[in-house]
Amino acid sequence: MTRGPAGRGPRFSTRLLLAQSLVLVAGALTIWLVASAVGPSIFHEHLDRAGDTHSTEETQHLEEAFASAMLVSVGVALVAAVAAALAVSWYFSRRIQRSIGNVAAASSQIAAGRYDTYVDDPGLGAEFATLAATYNRLAGRLEATESTRRQMLADLAHEMRTPLATIDAHLEALEDGVRHLDSDTVTVLRSSTHRLRRLAEDIGAVSHAEEGDLRLDPRSVDATEVAATAVDAARDRYEAKGVRFDVDLHPAGRVDVDPDRIGQVLGNLIDNALRHTPAGGRVTVSCRRVDDWVEYAVADTGDGIAAEHLPHLFDRFYRVDTARDRHHGGSGIGLAIAKALIEAHRGGISATSAGPGHGSTFTVRIPAA
Ligand SMILES: Nc1ncnc2c1ncn2[C@@H]1O[C@H](COP(=O)(O)OP(=O)(O)OP(=O)(O)O)[C@@H](O)[C@H]1O
Ligand SMILES: [Mg+2]
Incomplete structure (x- = not known):
């Protein structure tokens, strides 16, 4: 019996073939037993109904001849059928074995730290395709x-x-x-x-x-008030730098959030906007209800962000202009914290910009209560 690679019992294809053989043999045996139990009595009944004129000895001979002809033909047919079915089963077991073997080999590569391994779709149906796709996603992550x-x-x-x-x-x-x-x-x-x-x-x-291990203290608060508090805290600094601070707060209903944490995120966005907007520029903080979401936006007319940086802004330590941003005292962590906090509130945060020199907009969405 062929053993599996890790030596834990027979291979999958062998098990599959064994299981299928068992089913086939059980089926053949059942057919054989039923045919030999039912066939002769039906034949006997037919003879009776046809008005059998033979002697008892001749009748017995006829019935024996029928029984043996039937058993031989059923027996040969069953052996041929079992052989053909086993050949087909063997072929398919081998195919499944090979496909699963490929997936197993690729996953051991991933386990060994070679994350660039790609698992091919084994072509065994939707579940296996999902399994392969999941492996690839896992490796990517x-x-x-x-x-x-x-x-x-x-x-x-x-x-x-x-x-x-x-x-x-x-x-x-x-x-x-x-x-x-x-x-x-x-x-x-x-x-x-x-x-x-x-x-x-x-x-x-x-x-x-x-790690999701944040002490959040969620309570029902007025969404607009959270933004107003963050805005008030930053007003003096905007005035000092000479950046116009516009506020566009619409009634947006209530949200179940930790207001300190959301305030921290908005404060962070407002600080970033101030840092990246020269005197004479403008920053607009807005709050509105969009379907089942409360949407906060901080839009500035400042430095802007090149498209290639946008997907990385929320990564830890990511700074667009490393030397300049460090000089400002930033570690490039503010937005990573903001993202984690917003996601802990089942919301989302995103950034858009029309490019360097054209300002940026940061948008936060939180499910409305
Ligand atoms: N409004 C903005 N306009 C242009 N660039 C921005 C803006 N906000 C953030 N950035 C860019 O994104 C980077 C990451 O921002 P983040 O808040 O994570 O870090 P930081 O402000 O540099 O440091 P920290 O917030 O940790 O003090 C910044 O360094 C900056 O290059
Ligand atoms: Mg920051």
């Missing part, structure tokens, strides 16, 4: 997760290097007596530790958010 993880570690190291180098250099200068612990030195040291602390907090927040 694993690959994405793995590359995010690698990227995140690299980014993290990169983010830590600058403040650490600054602290190191200043401590060394203090030790050598080149510098003294005056207020300038303290300010530099403080800003570096501040940067490190913020990084640690952001990373903590984003991992909590992405």
Whole structure:
């Protein structure tokens, strides 16, 4: 008996063939038994009805002849049928075995970390096609997760290097007596530790958010009020920079959300818009009801975003203009947190832009209560 690759019992094709053989043999036996039980008595009845004139001995001989002719022909037919059916079953078992073998081989490749493996549709029907497609999606996701993880570690190291180098250099200068612990030195040291602390907090927040382990405190609130609160908190900063702040809040009904978290997301979008809009520009915050959703939008007339960056904005540590955005103090985590928070509220967040120099619009949708 052929053994499976992992040695756990016979191969699938062998099992399938065995099962089919059992069915065939059981069928053949049943036909044989029924034919030999029913056939002779029907023949006997026909003879009787035809007004049998033969002697008892002749009748018995006739019946025996019928029984043996019937059993031989049924027997030969059954053996031929079983043989033909087994051949067909063997062919199909082999085909199924080969297709499943391919899927199994591809999935072991994926398990071994080769995520670029592609599982072909085995051509065995809808369920197997779905299985293959699911494997491919799984591999894709694993690959994405793995590359995010690698990227995140690299980014993290990169983010830590600058403040650490600054602290190191200043401590060394203090030790050598080149510098003294005056207020300038303290300010530099403080800003570096501040940067490190913020990084640690952001990373903590984003991992909590992405693992779905967020302490949300949802309650029924007025959707428009949530936006109004976020707007009020930012007004002074807009005035200071000379960016016009337009507000277009329509009554949108109630939402079951954690208002602090939604406020945090809107505040983040409003801050980003201010950062990327030069003085004289305009930012519009709006809120409206669209079918079963409450839709918030923050639209600016500022820097805009090139199409190739749009799909990555919500990734951790993603910044369009790395040097400039870092200079602003951003870690590129705000939108990743925003996305996780909105998804925890069963909503969605998206960004559009007509291109660099043409402003951007960030839209948040939350199911209405
Ligand atoms: N309104 C906007 N206009 C143009 N670019 C934007 C806008 N909002 C975000 N971006 C781009 O998307 C990137 C990611 O934004 P995100 O809020 O995640 O990070 P950040 O603002 O740089 O840092 P953080 O929010 O962690 O302080 C930004 O660095 C910026 O390049
Ligand atoms: Mg931000």
